[in-house]
Every structure is written in C-alpha cells, then in structure tokens.
Amino acid sequence: MMKKYDLIVIGGGSGGLTAAIGSAQFGARVALIEKDDEPGGDCLHYGCVPSKTYIKAAKEIYHARLAAGTYGFSLGGKTDFSVVKKRVKEAISEIQPHDSRERLRSLGIDEYKGFASFRSKHEVSIDGSETIYGKRIVIATGSRPAIPPIEGIEHIPYYTNETIFDIEEVPDSLVVIGAGPVGIELAQAMSRLGADVTVVDHSPDLMAQEEWEIRERAREKLTEEIRFIFSARIVEVKKDGGTLYLMAEDEDHGTSVLECDALLIAAGRKPNVENLNLEHAEVKVEDGRIEVNGKMQTSMKNIFACGDVTGDYPFTHAAGMEGKSIVANAIFGLRRHTDYTHFAYVIYTDPEVFHLGLTEKQARDQYQDEIHVYKVKGEDVDRFVAERDKDAFMKIITDKKGVIVGAHAIGTSAGDWMQQVIFAKQHGHKLKDISSVVHPYPARAEIVSKAADEYWRRRLFTGTIPKITRKYIKWFR
Numbered sequence: 001m002m003k004k005y006d007l008i009v010i011g012g013g014s015g016g017l018t019a020a021i022g023s024a025q026f027g028a029r030v031a032l033i034e035k036d037d038e039p040g041g042d043c044l045h046y047g048c049v050p051s052k053t054y055i056k057a058a059k060e061i062y063h064a065r066l067a068a069g070t071y072g073f074s075l076g077g078k079t080d081f082s083v084v085k086k087r088v089k090e091a092i093s094e095i096q097p098h099d100s101r102e103r104l105r106s107l108g109i110d111e112y113k114g115f116a117s118f119r120s121k122h123e124v125s126i127d128g129s130e131t132i133y134g135k136r137i138v139i140a141t142g143s144r145p146a147i148p149p150i151e152g153i154e155h156i157p158y159y160t161n162e163t164i165f166d167i168e169e170v171p172d173s174l175v176v177i178g179a180g181p182v183g184i185e186l187a188q189a190m191s192r193l194g195a196d197v198t199v200v201d202h203s204p205d206l207m208a209q210e211e212w213e214i215r216e217r218a219r220e221k222l223t224e225e226i227r228f229i230f231s232a233r234i235v236e237v238k239k240d241g242g243t244l245y246l247m248a249e250d251e252d253h254g255t256s257v258l259e260c261d262a263l264l265i266a267a268g269r270k271p272n273v274e275n276l277n278l279e280h281a282e283v284k285v286e287d288g289r290i291e292v293n294g295k296m297q298t299s300m301k302n303i304f305a306c307g308d309v310t311g312d313y314p315f316t317h318a319a320g321m322e323g324k325s326i327v328a329n330a331i332f333g334l335r336r337h338t339d340y341t342h343f344a345y346v347i348y349t350d351p352e353v354f355h356l357g358l359t360e361k362q363a364r365d366q367y368q369d370e371i372h373v374y375k376v377k378g379e380d381v382d383r384f385v386a387e388r389d390k391d392a393f394m395k396i397i398t399d400k401k402g403v404i405v406g407a408h409a410i411g412t413s414a415g416d417w418m419q420q421v422i423f424a425k426q427h428g429h430k431l432k433d434i435s436s437v438v439h440p441y442p443a444r445a446e447i448v449s450k451a452a453d454e455y456w457r458r459r460l461f462t463g464t465i466p467k468i469t470r471k472y473i474k475w476f477r
Helices: 014-025 041-045 048-071 081-099 101-106 181-192 212-222 316-332 360-367 382-386 419-426 446-460 465-476
Strands: 004-010 030-034 110-113 116-118 123-126 130-139 143-145 173-177 196-200 227-229 232-240 243-250 255-260 262-265 269-271 303-305 344-347 352-357 371-377 393-399 404-411
Touching (some): 004 014, 014 030, 014 041, 014 130, 041 048, 081 101, 101 110, 130 316, 173 181, 173 255, 181 196, 181 262, 181 344, 196 232, 212 393, 212 404, 243 262, 303 316, 352 419, 360 371, 360 404, 382 446, 393 446, 404 419
Parallel strands (some): 004 030, 004 130, 030 110, 130 303, 173 196, 173 262
Antiparallel strands (some): 123 130, 143 269, 371 393, 393 404
C-alpha cells in the first residue's frame, strides 16, 4: 500500500530541512527525500561551511605574514594544504549531526535516499520504484554550478565550488571565471593560500549591485591581492602539458590569452529542475527556475518551492526563511507572504561587505530628495583606530522621518556589527533609537551609534531648535 504523508519534502538543504523539521515538530507526518548520503545541501558540503573554513585559514596565514613584516620577524615555508583540508572536513563533520538522517528519524520524519520525480500532483516516485503520496509537497532541490558555453571546456579539467575543496595542493596560478560572491571569496582565499589569482568577469565592474562607496573600497582592497579583468569572457580553453591556455574576449572583441595551472568556474548557479518530471504535476518552469508566488506556492497550489530552485535569492538564510513560510502555509493553511524587505546579505571577503535594503540611488529614485544619508568612517571609531583597521565605512539611508530604508558597510566583521541595524529596520525602529543603545567601549558597533548621533546633531543643532534652546537656557538662568 502506498504510504501517505501530510508533507513530502524533496531536497535536504536549508529550505527543505526547515520545512520538514518545522512541520514534523507541529505534528505533521513528513517524508524527506534526499539524493546524497546525508542531508545538509550545498551550504554544508560545498558552500558556506567549507568556504568559510577556507577563508578563515587563508586570513590567518595572510595576517601572520603582515604581522611578520610589521613587527620585524620573518616567516618562511609553504602552506601545508593538508591542514586546511583537515579543517574543512572537521567543520563539516561537526555540523553534519544537526542535519543527519538519524536526527530526522528521531524527529519522526521518514527519510528516503534517492532521486525524486513526480508521477502526479500528489505522487512522488523515488528512483523510479517506490511511490509515496503527499497532501502537500515541497521542492527544495537547490542548484548546481552553471558552466558557461566555452569552446574546449569539456576537454580540460576545471574546478567548481563543489570540487575546489578537494584539491591536493594550492596551484601556482589560478584563473577564476566569475566575480560574484562565490568567485571573489574563493579567489581571495586561494590568493592568500599562495596562488597567483586572476578573476575574469563579463560585468564592467566589481560588485555592481553594491553602494558605490562600498564598491570602490572593496575594489581598492581586493586589487591588492587579485588581478581583475572586467568586461571580458573566456571563449576558448586548451591544455598543453600541465598548462591551461584561456582565450579572453573583451566587449570590443579584442582577444588575449591567459596562462594558468588551474581554472575555477564560479559563473553563477543553475536550478536543479531536470529529471523531476514537473510536467506530470503541472508545475510551471520559467527560464530554468520554478515560479512561485509570495506564499511560495508553485503554479500547482498544493506544491511549494523554496531556495535556489526558485532562482530569486540564492542564500542559505533566504531558503531557511522561505522554509518557515512554507510551514505556516502548507501545514496550517495560512496566507503568509515571504517578505524580503528586510533581507540582508554579506559577502565574506576581507574586508566583509554588508548589504541591507536600498542603495542611495535606489532610495532617491523611490523617495526623490525626501531621504537623509549618514556616513561614518572607521577612522572616526576608536576600536578601528586602535587596531589600525581604519578602512571601515558605513552608510545608512533613512526616509524623511528617520525610518531606515537602506544600510551598507565594509570592514572587518561588518556582518556582525551591522546586525543591530537589521533588527532596527525589521521592527520599525528609527535610526535615532540606536543612539540610546549603550555599546561596550570600544566596540566596532560604535560606528552605528555614531550615525545615530549624527541624526540628533542635525535635528538639534541646526534650524530653529538651537535658537529656541538658547533662549530657554538664558531664561532658565
């Protein structure tokens, strides 16, 4: 007899696990289908966790060399990459139990290993054999590296984010295709681990979606370690001996040849929709991604989708947020819309880049001149000065009432000291409210309170208020 469930979840990444575990904890009968040996998805096995371990190791090595030059001692030798690989494996193994099949079973979830495909809008087959029934179904199959159409690419070895962590040693030279977050994070890490790195991207500039002052500072810092070639594409690759030859074509169709020992492709992601037989469930796919509405429903209302497979917000925390919405909508029949208004992300380069809400240009387009802009430099914050880390910069944009509509920053651990701004924006606090928060001195987060203090300076010490207060003080005496 076919097993029946309140919810079937296809895919054990962040979104799928959130939907499955949350639904099971509320008493729903849940099945989760995952093709890999263990759940965890791209983030745990190929993305966030291993890349941040790489970045941390590379940062330690880089700053050790800087410290040697600053304090007059010398460092020698080559990085023992086996230690870096060991760290990656240890990090994954320590986190894996939280996402393991054993834990899913302990929560009452029936877990299946295999590839899922639809037989109807309620029936899902596992490896073409066993079929199970779901009142509601969630598609959370994630994405995979997109490989651009490059002549000869099928004949040469290359790395993606799914294989770069398995290399045996750092190459002497590396070309990275793609200057998105994955590309530049790994490019900087590999540079610090000892590779001579070149990044090629078709866009005209680095981090084009970021606030322009943030973008300029990021470019200035990263070009100290990485060579960038913008407005160019790799159109052909060849291998001769141990050397790769890459033909780059610029926007004017001029060509140049790059030589390297290794190639990393980080040219975006492609949603995993093939082989699901979505047509059997009448689920609409547009431009290779599953279309969803604000409630994360697909074109078939009992089938939901979240995470990279929708192609909208390719971040682990976005998938988790979407998974929570699905629990409310699929299990309880609510009409909860996923709200990205207060969605923030961090590019984990060194220095980190933080992005929340509108840029200044977007805010001016939306609010015209009815906005206020507050900027603070690291050189104005004692903690950054004390640590000789004065390159930090922050910009907060508010509407005319002081409501935060955008916040952007660059600096050491920017993703940490800007968290309070996310909270303030999400819960309707105005910038002025942060001024009353007492930050332990000397904290990096003081950079945010300085922006809030500037709000009060503009409000209290300009215009008619100073005139009134001077008269009051004179009278009070």
